[in-house]
Amino acid sequence: MSNLSTEEEIDRAFSSKGLLSDVVVGYKSRVEQSEMAQAIGAAIKKKEPIICEAGTGTGKTFAYLIPAFYYGRKIIIATGTKTLQDQLYDQDIQVVRDALKIPITVAKLKGRANYLCHQQIERTKSERSFSSLREVEIFNMYERMLESSDSGDISEVNMPEENQRVQSSVVSTRDSCLGSDCPHINKCFVLKARKRALAAEVVVVNHHLFFADLALKQDGFGELLPECDVVIFDEAHQIGDVATQFFGSSISTNQLNELLRDLRYGSVIMGDSNEAVDELIDSFEKGIRNLRLSFEGLKGRYDLRERDKFSKAVEASSSLATTSGELAESIRAIELINLELQRCRERLLEAVVFLETWSKLGEHSVIRWFESSVQSVRMHLTPIDVAEEFRSIVMNGERSWVFTSATLSVSGDASYFTQQLGLEDALFRSWDSPFDYSQNSVLYVPNDMPEPSHASYVERVVNESIEAICVARGRCMMLFTSLAAMRMAGEQLSKNLKDRNMEIPLLIQGDGSKFELLNQFKKIKNAVLLGSHSFWEGVDVRGEGLVLVIIDKLPFSVPDDPVTAGRIDYLRSQGGNPFMDFQVPEAVISLKQGAGRLIRDETDMGVLIICDPRLLSKPYGKKIWKSLPPMRRTQDLREVTSFLKTA
Numbered sequence: 001m002s003n004l005s006t007e008e009e010i011d012r013a014f015s016s017k018g019l020l021s022d023v024v025v026g027y028k029s030r031v032e033q034s035e036m037a038q039a040i041g042a043a044i045k046k047k048e049p050i051i052c053e054a055g056t057g058t059g060k061t062f063a064y065l066i067p068a069f070y071y072g073r074k075i076i077i078a079t080g081t082k083t084l085q086d087q088l089y090d091q092d093i094q095v096v097r098d099a100l101k102i103p104i105t106v107a108k109l110k111g112r113a114n115y116l117c118h119q120q121i122e123r124t125k126s127e128r129s130f131s132s133l134r135e136v137e138i139f140n141m142y143e144r145m146l147e148s149s150d151s152g153d154i155s156e157v158n159m160p161e162e163n164q165r166v167q168s169s170v171v172s173t174r175d176s177c178l179g180s181d182c183p184h185i186n187k188c189f190v191l192k193a194r195k196r197a198l199a200a201e202v203v204v205v206n207h208h209l210f211f212a213d214l215a216l217k218q219d220g221f222g223e224l225l226p227e228c229d230v231v232i233f234d235e236a237h238q239i240g241d242v243a244t245q246f247f248g249s250s251i252s253t254n255q256l257n258e259l260l261r262d263l264r265y266g267s268v269i270m271g272d273s274n275e276a277v278d279e280l281i282d283s284f285e286k287g288i289r290n291l292r293l294s295f296e297g298l299k300g301r302y303d304l305r306e307r308d309k310f311s312k313a314v315e316a317s318s319s320l321a322t323t324s325g326e327l328a329e330s331i332r333a334i335e336l337i338n339l340e341l342q343r344c345r346e347r348l349l350e351a352v353v354f355l356e357t358w359s360k361l362g363e364h365s366v367i368r369w370f371e372s373s374v375q376s377v378r379m380h381l382t383p384i385d386v387a388e389e390f391r392s393i394v395m396n397g398e399r400s401w402v403f404t405s406a407t408l409s410v411s412g413d414a415s416y417f418t419q420q421l422g423l424e425d426a427l428f429r430s431w432d433s434p435f436d437y438s439q440n441s442v443l444y445v446p447n448d449m450p451e452p453s454h455a456s457y458v459e460r461v462v463n464e465s466i467e468a469i470c471v472a473r474g475r476c477m478m479l480f481t482s483l484a485a486m487r488m489a490g491e492q493l494s495k496n497l498k499d500r501n502m503e504i505p506l507l508i509q510g511d512g513s514k515f516e517l518l519n520q521f522k523k524i525k526n527a528v529l530l531g532s533h534s535f536w537e538g539v540d541v542r543g544e545g546l547v548l549v550i551i552d553k554l555p556f557s558v559p560d561d562p563v564t565a566g567r568i569d570y571l572r573s574q575g576g577n578p579f580m581d582f583q584v585p586e587a588v589i590s591l592k593q594g595a596g597r598l599i600r601d602e603t604d605m606g607v608l609i610i611c612d613p614r615l616l617s618k619p620y621g622k623k624i625w626k627s628l629p630p631m632r633r634t635q636d637l638r639e640v641t642s643f644l645k646t647a
Helices: 006-014 019-023 031-046 060-071 082-100 118-127 133-148 161-168 189-199 207-216 221-227 236-247 253-269 275-294 307-332 339-359 387-394 415-421 457-471 483-499 514-524 562-573 578-595 621-627 637-644
Strands: 050-054 075-079 106-108 202-206 230-234 249-252 300-303 366-372 377-383 400-405 427-431 441-444 476-479 506-508 528-531 548-551 606-610 632-634
Touching: 006 019, 006 031, 006 060, 019 082, 031 050, 031 060, 031 400, 031 427, 050 060, 060 075, 060 082, 060 230, 060 400, 075 082, 075 207, 082 106, 082 202, 106 189, 118 133, 133 161, 202 207, 207 236, 230 236, 236 377, 236 387, 236 400, 236 415, 249 253, 249 339, 253 275, 253 339, 275 307, 300 562, 307 339, 339 377, 366 562, 387 415, 415 578, 441 637, 457 476, 457 483, 457 548, 457 606, 457 637, 476 483, 483 506, 483 528, 506 514, 514 528, 548 578, 562 578, 578 606, 578 621, 606 637
Parallel strands: 050 400, 050 427, 075 202, 075 230, 106 202, 230 400, 441 606, 441 632, 476 528, 476 548, 506 528, 548 606
Antiparallel strands: 249 377, 300 366, 366 377
16 A cells, blocks of 8 residues: 555656556656646546646656546546547556556457447348448348347447448447337347446547437436546647537438338337328328429538528428428327337437427528538537537536647637637646657748749649658658649649659548548558548557658638538627637648657657748738747758658
């Protein structure tokens, strides 16, 4: 039994000859890491929220795990992605457990769409709705998993890419789950996973699951959160968008068609046909078809404020709401209603509320919009502001909240993040990266680039980058703000490399999964990887395999995007400056994420090229400039090529 205080135990864990050094090969004690751990420990002890910005290399994962393990009793950790969730569960937590020698129990919890559902598989089997022999084979593989798997987690089996349609038929959704009325409840994999989470002292989830369950008051966090005394958000810069998504609501034509399928199934298993119900089901089907046709010819994201343009869609939505209400009432009147139809009725009533709200003017606290594709249309109600709602959850004093990321501030100011989530009263602490950016990296901004709106801009990006790419012998990642610019650059770069007789492979987003492309990039060692939004974060390539990162332009959100436009209008109506208060901070945080792909280890060396001339020519450029790591700055390409020859 140690006589040390908890604060002393934390210091001992991070010392050069401490507990972490015993289990982590090459561990180096960092002042920043130890200070962050002590700050988090103090906040947990006081049950106060804390926001921690920790530069790359600080070791923030260990810095929050160790004080949480010492001070916490029930801990929920929410990560930005499932990949990070797996890494935390499979690696980092195990290391800390070994280091501290604490017999703490850990569980990983995913959303229900990750677990096989006995009821759905049984139902799908009876319907026999597959379109090919291959789909039948894939379904049979999932069916066999029911007996062989302890967890029912579909990720346990490496299924082929074409399994998407089949996969959706073997898992449940919030709408299709029968809950406690399910005949297979004793075998339910979701329930088993949640029971393990309830029993565990540490539960690892992702942001989407946390907010989905929180917002919808489903089973899961409705049980977990009251018992928990510490909540940790890793990659916390993402949670504003995630919270906005889940505090809002949406419905798609695919969901409505699934409801139609369930209605017909419920009607069939009821036995005796109910003519009135069957007629209304037919009317419901017609209403969905009319709704889908009202969006014909549209592809992309649209703001419903342009009401005149979408009057047919509004009318079709309102009409479907009426039909849905009549159908729900007709089902209610059935004396011996089965479970399937009972659940369908509840879903119909939810659809009525959404469709009526979406179709009506008047409410200014939400943004009404839709996104249309060839396969489906999804209609959205997105709140403009989630600060008050989120603050009421965090500031109740029942538990400690830790928010951490490498990118939370703009020029050292975290007010954009705190205001977005109502966390103005939370303690904010920041630690710089321990890496020597001034010696190991160079930031190059070309001095003769046209404005990003210029027709030849993408071509100029490639022309300004080609020399550096060749000198670096590939080993380059090019990040773009749009898929169109990425594809155009890929074509131009391929031509330029061919003209120079350079054999440098190009890997372009869309040619494979993100996971596959990154593995190829690391294996090939001299490739150029071109990616858009999804590659700005969560990419960790250490060592000589990546020495050059090129960003085409500052990542401002598209101003005519319905959600962005709604927020801009709202801020303007409140007397604010939407550009400086919203668009610039968003761009800074995204840019910092993109720039962060370059230096991932203390021995890494490399060049960051940002082609956008606005970084130097516009007044707001100074704020963005100050937010970037302290790399050596230059506008001389010769300095860049000279540096790359040594990298």
